[in-house]
Amino acid sequence: MDRQKAARLLSCGFFTQSKGDPYMNKQIRSGLSILKNLDIIVAGLVLVILVILTFSGVIMRYVVGRPYTWLEEVQMACMVWIVFASSGAAFLTGSHVAIEMLVELLPLKMQRIIEIVIVCVVTFVIAYLAFKSVDYIKLMLRSQKHTSMLSLPYSRIYSIVPVSCVLMLLKYYYTLYSKLVSSRKIEAEVKQ
Amino acid sequence: MSTSVAVASVLLLVLLFLKVPVFVSVMGGSITYFLLTPSTNPIIFAQRIIGGTESISLLAIPFFVCAGVFMNYTGVTSRIMNFCEVMTGRMNGGLAQVNILLSTLMGGLSGSNLADAAMQSKMLVPEMEAKGYSKAFSTVLTASSSMITPLIPPGIAMILYGCIANVSIGRLFISGIGVGAMLCVSQMVLVSLISRKRGYRPIRNRSLSFGEISDAVRPAFFPLCLPIVIIGGIRLGVFTATEAGSVAIIYAILLGLFYGEMHFRDVKKALKETVTTTAAIMMIVASASAFSWILTREQIPQHLTEWMVSTIHNKYAFLFIVNIFLLVVGMFVEGNASMIVLVPLLAPIAARYGINEIHFAMVYIFNNAIGAFSPPMGTLMFVTCSITGCKTKDFIKEALPFYALLVVCLFLLTYVPWFTTWLVNILY
Numbered sequence: 001m002d003r004q005k006a007a008r009l010l011s012c013g014f015f016t017q018s019k020g021d022p023y024m025n026k027q028i029r030s031g032l033s034i035l036k037n038l039d040i041i042v043a044g045l046v047l048v049i050l051v052i053l054t055f056s057g058v059i060m061r062y063v064v065g066r067p068y069t070w071l072e073e074v075q076m077a078c079m080v081w082i083v084f085a086s087s088g089a090a091f092l093t094g095s096h097v098a099i100e101m102l103v104e105l106l107p108l109k110m111q112r113i114i115e116i117v118i119v120c121v122v123t124f125v126i127a128y129l130a131f132k133s134v135d136y137i138k139l140m141l142r143s144q145k146h147t148s149m150l151s152l153p154y155s156r157i158y159s160i161v162p163v164s165c166v167l168m169l170l171k172y173y174y175t176l177y178s179k180l181v182s183s184r185k186i187e188a189e190v191k192q
Numbered sequence: 193m194s195t196s197v198a199v200a201s202v203l204l205l206v207l208l209f210l211k212v213p214v215f216v217s218v219m220g221g222s223i224t225y226f227l228l229t230p231s232t233n234p235i236i237f238a239q240r241i242i243g244g245t246e247s248i249s250l251l252a253i254p255f256f257v258c259a260g261v262f263m264n265y266t267g268v269t270s271r272i273m274n275f276c277e278v279m280t281g282r283m284n285g286g287l288a289q290v291n292i293l294l295s296t297l298m299g300g301l302s303g304s305n306l307a308d309a310a311m312q313s314k315m316l317v318p319e320m321e322a323k324g325y326s327k328a329f330s331t332v333l334t335a336s337s338s339m340i341t342p343l344i345p346p347g348i349a350m351i352l353y354g355c356i357a358n359v360s361i362g363r364l365f366i367s368g369i370g371v372g373a374m375l376c377v378s379q380m381v382l383v384s385l386i387s388r389k390r391g392y393r394p395i396r397n398r399s400l401s402f403g404e405i406s407d408a409v410r411p412a413f414f415p416l417c418l419p420i421v422i423i424g425g426i427r428l429g430v431f432t433a434t435e436a437g438s439v440a441i442i443y444a445i446l447l448g449l450f451y452g453e454m455h456f457r458d459v460k461k462a463l464k465e466t467v468t469t470t471a472a473i474m475m476i477v478a479s480a481s482a483f484s485w486i487l488t489r490e491q492i493p494q495h496l497t498e499w500m501v502s503t504i505h506n507k508y509a510f511l512f513i514v515n516i517f518l519l520v521v522g523m524f525v526e527g528n529a530s531m532i533v534l535v536p537l538l539a540p541i542a543a544r545y546g547i548n549e550i551h552f553a554m555v556y557i558f559n560n561a562i563g564a565f566s567p568p569m570g571t572l573m574f575v576t577c578s579i580t581g582c583k584t585k586d587f588i589k590e591a592l593p594f595y596a597l598l599v600v601c602l603f604l605l606t607y608v609p610w611f612t613t614w615l616v617n618i619l620y
Contacts, residue, residue, distance in 0.1 A: 040464050040467060040468075043467040043471075044460070044463035044464065044466075044467055047254060047258065047463060047466060047467055047470075048463070050251070050254075051255070051258070051438050051441050051442075054251070054255070054434070054435055054437075054438035055435075055438040055439065055441075055442050057435065058430070058431045058435045058438070058439065062430055062431070072248055075248060075251055076246045076247075076248070079245050079246060079247075079250070079251055079254075079474075080242060080245050080246060082254060082467055082470060082471070083245045083470060083471050083474040083475065083478070084245075084471075085467070086467035086468050086470065086471040087471040087472075087475050089464075089467070089468055089471070090468040090469075090471040090472045090475075093464075093468045095468045095469055095471065095472035096213040096214070096215065096472050096475070097213065097214050097472065097476075097526055097571070098211045098212060098213045098214060099208055099209055099211060099214070099524075099526075099569055100211050101568050101569055102209045102210075102211075102568075103209075103210060103211040114210055114211065117210065118210060118211060118212050121207060121210075121212050121216065121220055122212065122213065122216050124220075125216045125219045125220050125223060126216070128219075128223050128237075129219065129237075129238065129241060132234055132235055132237050132238035133238040133241075133242070135234075135235050135238065136235050136238040136239055136242070139235060158242055161238070161241075161242060
């Protein structure tokens with residue numbers, strides 16, 4: 001296999017769209033696409049469960065007259081999972097808002113410097129959250145804290161948070177990387 | 193007040209203006225405080241962030257976001273637009289009136305002003321331009337009419353406010369109808385005046401027969417019932433405001449199946465849109481709840497209340513200052529983030545002056561809505577301008593009469609509590 005082929009194979013991994021690549025068969029491709037979107041799939045499924053549980057909770061209480069006693073703690077756990085599972089993907093879809101107006105008024109050189117500062121700040125803040133959430137989970141493990149009705153261990157409910165931090169950083173870097181690539185492309189076209 | 197809070201707050205603002213994502217800036221400010229204050233345990237930071245998402249009332253946010261997104265995929269929007277065209281056809285500035293009425297009615301289906309602004313910029317603005325309306329006018333009108341959407345229940349700002357200040361979300365919803373209707377009517381009057389001056393024609397000149405009207409009303413009937421189902425259900429105690437969200441989703445899915453316009457592919461897309469939007473809102477909520485823990489720990493709300501009450505003796509003066517302050521804040525800071533930090537500071541002061549909590553909530557939420565419309569950081573302005581290609585300069589010039597109208601509405605709302613409380617008083 002020559003170098004080009006190898007590069008193409010490698011690039012079909014986590015980060016790039018692998019549509020129409022002859023070196024990938026269909027199963028691997030769909031497997032990769034599931035892996036790539038695993039966070040969104042998990043969040044979507046949890047959302048579906050949450051909606052069904054909440055709606056059936058209304059029926060159980062108002063129509064049947066036997067409300068679920070454990071509903072609230074499951075709802076809370078679902079919410080934590082939805083928010084943290086999809087917050088990485090929200091970087092990819094550009095859903096996380098930022099105030100751009102002021103920076104865009106600055107000269108281009110300053111903008112470049114600020115971009116680097118932003119990357120450092122985002123990395124530091126999310127990494128800090130990751131480490132502190134691990135500490136928090138350790139605390140939950142040590143104190144054996146669990147929910148009151150179903151005895152779900154809090155350490156497991158919160159385990160999504162450090163995972164989410166890693167995903168957020170990965171997807172954040174990926175959006176930066178793809179922005180860089182596209183701006184290089186535009187520069188090259190302008191030169192031509 | 194210790195210096196570490198001051199440093200944390202300044203850093204938060206600096207990061208915010210440096211294009212750092214909002215939730216990261218707020219977290220950054222909070223982390224600074226924890227680093228500068230060795231007596232606090234930094235695990236509390238993680239606990240507050242996670243705890244910020246764990247609230248039963250806030251479940252309503254993903255629910256109503258989801259219901260709104262599903263509604264968009266069920267083909268409801270075009271039905272309601274037809275309905276609006278029939279209702280406003282004979283007014284001056286026909287399509288402009290459709291724009292306003294559509295925002296108001298869509299407000300009953302979704303709680304997000306940005307989604308509404310994006311949808312109308314794509315659907316209505318090209319049509320308005322083709323009929324001779326100027327691009328700037330169409331864009332400004334779309335942005336300003338989208339302000340009505342979050343005021344009509346369900347609205348995310350109302351859910352958030354109710355959670356933070358512990359005010360009944362059901363009552364806020366009902367109060368929102370009155371405020372939304374007031375804004376709708378006043379914008380319609382303004383548009384009618386501008387249209388007469390510029391010669392924007394009505395869509396048609398003849399009156400319609402009963403048959404034609406009922407043809408337009410029937411397809412839009414069930415979607416337009418949703419707000420009534422929600423408010424009725426909450427008021428009668430069938431479900432809570434949170435559960436109303438799940439009822440709205442089931443209602444939207446039933447409509448989608450009934451009209452046969454929703455496919456499995458759409459469901460997947462809608463779910464993805466819902467979870468990413470929810471994550472974006474809730475990460476801001478979570479980070480702001482860590483910051484507001486810091487403010488509470490430093491007893492800043494108490495100090496501020498003492499200081500306010502001792503310097504300003506009159507509730508009207510207080511409301512005036514709050515309005516000016518919130519208008520300025522709204523120009524620069526994203527609404528949800530500022531709400532979580534500012535409401536715990538301002539709501540207790542308002543209570544000390546004896547201002548009705550629903551009234552103050554609606555004044556706050558109205559200010560928030562104006563913030564989304566006003567430059568330099570108005571999100572509605574960005575969304576509409578980026579889709580229609582209108583220049584910010586033209587936007588601001590054309591928006592001046594609308595700003596004037598909004599400020600007049602704001603002060604009417606502030607000093608005549610009747611506007612916010614009459615519907616609540618009737619229904620409760």
